[in-house]
Amino acid sequence: MRFSDTMLGAMLLVFGLAVGIYSQTFPAIPGQRYGAAAFPTAIAIGFVGCGLLLLVRGFRAAPFPLITRTEWTRKPGAMPAILVTILCVVAYIFFARHLGFIPISIMILIVLFRMLRVPWWQTLMFAFAAAFVCDFVFRSILLVPLPQGFMPRLPW
Structure with missing residues (x-):
């Protein structure tokens, strides 16, 4: 099974946004500049960035089905x-x-x-x-x- 870049980009973008939003609910650590949300937020930003790049790449490519069944899936x-x-x-x-x-x-x-x-x-x-x-x-x-x-x- 092969997912198109558009499909993977959209999934990664949604996942990154969900992680970023949820990580903002983590409590602050007293006495530190960076709280528990710092690392998950950084990862979420990376996911969103990669998702956007994949979306752009998928839209620029020739029309390709979102999901293609490969030989082993048959x-x-x-x-x-x-x-x-x-x-x-x-x-x-x-x-x-x-x-x-x-x-x-x-x-x-x-x-x-x-x-x-x-x-x-x-x-x-x-x-x-x-x-x-x-x-x-x-x-x-x-x-x-x-x-x-x-x-x-x-x-x-």
Whole structure:
């Protein structure tokens, strides 16, 4: 699937504006000239600038459809695979806080591995191993707080 420069420019422009507007709601940090909104605002300005450049470039080019299906998107199962992947991300967003990182990531990995026709024994082995290794790395090494959910606290 290929998106035209016009389409990408419009999406980047809207995303940059949304990030810029939302970042203005971040609180100021007492005693500092730059608050929490400084970095997201700078990134938003870059997104808006790139979006405008892509829009101009897209309008100058010959008329091109906004979305073109490429060869791999015509293969059977390609579009449902994209939809399932997006649904897995949405499921993580909605259910991770209640279920916890490990259970939801195991479920998502099982769905994705089975979609790729990985044998069941490998699916279960890799899903459990990946979930626990990621949990260990993010919690203990990177100190990233992951959703606990109903899982008991692990020793790391």
